[in-house]
Amino acid sequence: MKRLSWFNAVSLTLGFAFLYIPMVILVIFSFNESKLVTVWAGFSTKWYGELMQNEAFLNAAWVTIKVAVFSSTIATVLGTIAAYVLVRGGRFMGRTLFSGMIYAPLVMPEVITGLSLLLLFIGIGLDRGVFTIVLAHTTFAMCYVSVVVSSRLVTFDRSLEEAALDLGCSASEAFRLVTLPIIAPAVISGWLLAFTLSLDDLVIASFTSGPSATTLPIKIFSAVRLGVSPEINALSTIMIAIVTVGVITASLVTKRQVAKQKREEMEAVRN
């Protein structure tokens, strides 16, 4: 291992400190005995225990997960279809317009997306609740999915689909048996992206949620306005842990897959 020069070492330390000190403080204080967030009074896990007793938080967590699963799944299906049509549909009328418009929600301020959805739901007289949050999250997550999937489809060798047709598949069989398995990694990462976005979202959810359904970010936000409690710290620590485990697992899996493929290709060349 090469030693870093002092300049590089310092900038690396500062950079990571800037990124991670706030989170580290949060994690440390989640194990604080005291009720006061800023005063250390010894190690304890009692806030985690109390968190498990808190109905409101547990409900919100359940709602959040439900919304994230449903909306990311629907968004993945719709986004994949949209990507497929835009990449493969040939030059139909308004194709350029559509492919431009699919990017628009990515840069649209969330407040505006949320507000316009709110107006829509009021306009058609839809009661706000889990269903409306799912709809809202589907709307904006779908664009992310379609961007991820279409970038994979662009590099997809079209003759694979033609080969499937040539060997007796109907168009839908060709998609199901050949295209989908091959682009599956992109579809899965699209789903994960949509899931995370839905999990994190505060702004759009607060516009489209009703009194019957509150997501975790809304719950945390409103709780913090009444003062930061060690319970919130504990909850946030759990979320950080889940995200960290997820990210590490995903990157390990991809890394191992790439290594395996490389090894097999080397073997093929040797034979």
Next chain:
Amino acid sequence: MIHFQNVTKRYGDFTAIDDLTIGIYEKEFYALLGPSGCGKTTLMRMLAGFETPSEGTIHLAGQDIAPVPPNKRAVNMMFQSYALFPHLSVWENIAFGLKREKMPKHDINDRVEEMLRLTRLEQFARRKPHQISGGQRQRVALARSLAKHPKLLLLDEPLGALDKKLRQETQFELMDIQEKTGTTFVIVTHDQEEAMTVASRVAVMDHGKIIQVATPDRIYETPNSVYVADFIGDVNLIEGTAKPNGSDSYAMSWHEGHEPLAVQSPNGFSDGQKCQLAIRPEKVSISAVKPETADNAVQGKILDIAYLGNISTYHVELPTGAVIKAQAANTRRIARRAFTWEDTVWLSWTATAGVLLAD
């Protein structure tokens, strides 16, 4: 078995196939040969069903195939990129088409085993496409496209991705497999050597038109146009005017003060018509003194010698300034070579060695 009747294919303003009428026989190995962009791939994709003709009809075994989608045609295609399914093993790739036919399971097993044997891939059946070499992938693609017993197999530049040695071996394998299975093969290639080796008939294409269809030897020996003569192999072209002097026999005057060249040619020419004599380098003999019996003999000076090991090609400049290539087999060692640069030599050929072509 296949019949194209006045088929035209246009993409916007561009005409890829221009009013083309050809027939392909059963059990034939038919090569479509031409430079890139000549329409050969379009022609093949129309047979596979990925393109539809703008005008005209295509009949396969008496049936108009225009309304038949690709997945319902008794035609299979081997793609240039092989298009093997990366997520399936070699075995599953070959079985893919059979499973779509809802063939009983043990029949699928038998058929796949048979194809693996035919293409000598038995020990690779469980591997994924990225775990085998380029030559093996090519054979998997062939096995997969043959598995469904197609009436017609289309091969799109099947050997393009292989290196030269492997390509030559594979050409013979292809011919072997074609004979064993008795399937009609149509191959698209821009490699004239490949077309000549494998095909029983070669169709030379240019700009969406078929220029000539004939057996490889006839394409080579009696091309019907300067384009074909030039595209296939090496050729010398001598310009002149024709003067008939008997049935299929002409005296071609080519340069003032030189004797006209005697040519036997099946293509008809009128008196005084401009024409070109096409003659292959290996049919031109080179000698130090004027041969007594030759039908045609011209004198020239050696400009260049290309030594290719088994043969040498001599570039000889004629008094007209034209350069004629003559090939001679190197039956003796190079140190004993008879001619060298700047030597004055005689080139000679018989009346039937060349062919007269319209300008």
